[in-house]
Amino acid sequence: MHLPVLIKEAIEALHIQKGRKYIDATVGEGGHALEIVKRGGRLLAIDVDPKAVERARKRIEETREKERDGGQAGEPSFAVGNFRNIARIAKDKGFNRVSGILFDLGVSSVQLEGNGKGLSFTNDSPLDMRLDPDLPRTAADLVKTLSQEELYEIFTRNAQEDLARPISQALVIARRIKPIYSTRQLAEVVASVAKRRSRLHPATKVFLALRIEVNDEIKALKEGLTQAIGLLEKKGRLVVISFHETEDRIVKQLFKKIHKENKILLLTKKPIVPGSDEQGANPRARSAKLRIAERV
Numbered sequence: 001m002h003l004p005v006l007i008k009e010a011i012e013a014l015h016i017q018k019g020r021k022y023i024d025a026t027v028g029e030g031g032h033a034l035e036i037v038k039r040g041g042r043l044l045a046i047d048v049d050p051k052a053v054e055r056a057r058k059r060i061e062e063t064r065e066k067e068r069d070g071g072q073a074g075e076p077s078f079a080v081g082n083f084r085n086i087a088r089i090a091k092d093k094g095f096n097r098v099s100g101i102l103f104d105l106g107v108s109s110v111q112l113e114g115n116g117k118g119l120s121f122t123n124d125s126p127l128d129m130r131l132d133p134d135l136p137r138t139a140a141d142l143v144k145t146l147s148q149e150e151l152y153e154i155f156t157r158n159a160q161e162d163l164a165r166p167i168s169q170a171l172v173i174a175r176r177i178k179p180i181y182s183t184r185q186l187a188e189v190v191a192s193v194a195k196r197r198s199r200l201h202p203a204t205k206v207f208l209a210l211r212i213e214v215n216d217e218i219k220a221l222k223e224g225l226t227q228a229i230g231l232l233e234k235k236g237r238l239v240v241i242s243f244h245e246t247e248d249r250i251v252k253q254l255f256k257k258i259h260k261e262n263k264i265l266l267l268t269k270k271p272i273v274p275g276s277d278e279q280g281a282n283p284r285a286r287s288a289k290l291r292i293a294e295r296v
Contacts, residue, residue, distance in 0.1 A: 003282045004031030006241055006290050009272050010102060013239045013292045016041045020099035023090060023231070025083040025224065030056030032102055033076070034063055043076040044095045048132045048215075050080045082132060083224035090231055100237040101228045105221070105247050106288070107131075107211075119211060121187035121203050127180065129207075129214045139210040143180050148172045158209035158218070158246060163194045167206060183207075208244060221247065225254050229263060232295035238264070241290050242271075248289050255293050267292040 004010075010032055014022060018040030024033040027045035029052065036043050037060055045060075047053045057078050077093045083103065090096065107119060118128040118139060127140040146154070148168045155164035170193045171180065180186055187203040194202035212218060228238055242248040248271065258264050271289035279286045 003285075004029070005104070005106060005282065005285045005288045006272065006274055006278070007032060007035060009290055010104070010239050010241060011035045011039070013267075013272075013290065014041075014100040014102060014237050017099060021095050021097070023086070023095060023098055023101045023228075024104075025086055025101060025228070026104045027056040027078075028052055028104060028106075030059045032104060034060050036102075037064065037076055038067075041100075042074045044079065044090060044093050044098075045076060046079045046081055046083060046086065046089055048080070048082045050133070053078050053080050082220055084220035084227075086224050087227040087231060095231070097233045098231050098236060099233060100239065101231065103221075103224065103228070103238075103240045105241060106243045106284070118183045119207070121183050121201060121207060124182055124184040127183055127186055129211045131215050135214065137214060139186075139214050140179075140181050142210060142213060143171060143186065144175060154213050155206060155209045158212040159205035160245060161205040161209060166193045212246070218246065218250065221250055222254060225251065226258075229258055229293075229295065234295055236295045237267075238293045238295075239290065240292075241288055243287050243289075248291075251291050255291060258293070262296065264293040264295055267294055 014036070016022065016036055016039040020041060021044070022036050022041040023044045023046065024036065025046050027033050027047045030045070033043055033045045033056060045053065045056055047056070060076055079089050079093060081089045090098070117130065118125045127138065127143065129139040151168035151171060152164045155161040155167060161167065167190055170189055174180060174189045180189065186206070190203040190206050225240070232238060240251045242251055255264065255266055259266050268291045271291050274285040274288055
């Protein structure tokens with residue numbers, strides 16, 4: 001079961017007001033979005049994964065029906081798309097100006113474990129990693145075609161993998177013997193070089209780096225956050241939950257840059273992190289960081 005991270009803190013940060021417009025730019029399983037609707041917010045829910053949008057739609061519709069929601073805040077809107085196009089999507093759906101936008105940059109438990117996208121090494125599946133099924137390149141394509149130096153750069157840039165050099169070398173050697181098409185194959189090659197150094201599996205950062213590269217997540221995040229600022233009305237809130245160092249650094253630097261342009265106030269000098277109770281109940285929450293900006 002997927003548990004939304006920092007849900008209380010995120011919803012409080014958005015400062016939901018009945019009848020106002022809000023965008024969940026990464027709806028996932030719909031946990032945060034459902035709380036927006038329950039509080040009377042008019043919702044636009046976006047996700048790059050079509051299956052995630054359908055799961056969220058079903059969850060929200062079933063909950064509203066069960067709770068006999070009269071629809072005072074209007075019917076929620078849903079869109080399949082990448083948040084790097086959030087301005088166009090919002091305009092198409094009539095959300096030109098909004099009171100709050102949420103980016104939850106985590107991958108849901110359902111996506112990690114149950115959909116065969118190859119995002120996790122816990123189940124053996126094709127090495128795909130595309131959140132958007134229409135993207136041209138899979139993780140298997142990258143592992144197959146990139147040079148040792150290119151793989152090294154991806155592992156270093158996207159995930160700060162300390163053993164990027166020997167791992168990239170091992171992958172190039174392994175693929176000469178047998179093509180690497182599955183998550184198990186990839187994890188085994190990485191584990192043969194990088195022994196477990198902590199509670200994390202040795203392949204954790206390699207999988208993260210490849211997922212980021214396949215989905216062009218760094219550029220998409222920069223584009224999406226910049227556009228999101230432009231959609232906010234005065235005192236509108238932008239709330240971002242990140243899960244690894246690369247993401248949080250981008251959010252922090254972009255917020256600082258836009259703050260210097262006198263477009264936003266920074267409401268979190270230091271990020272909000274999950275408390276010990278949430279971390280105990282949901283281990284995947286341990287790395288989460290929440291930052292808040294407000295439009296001036």
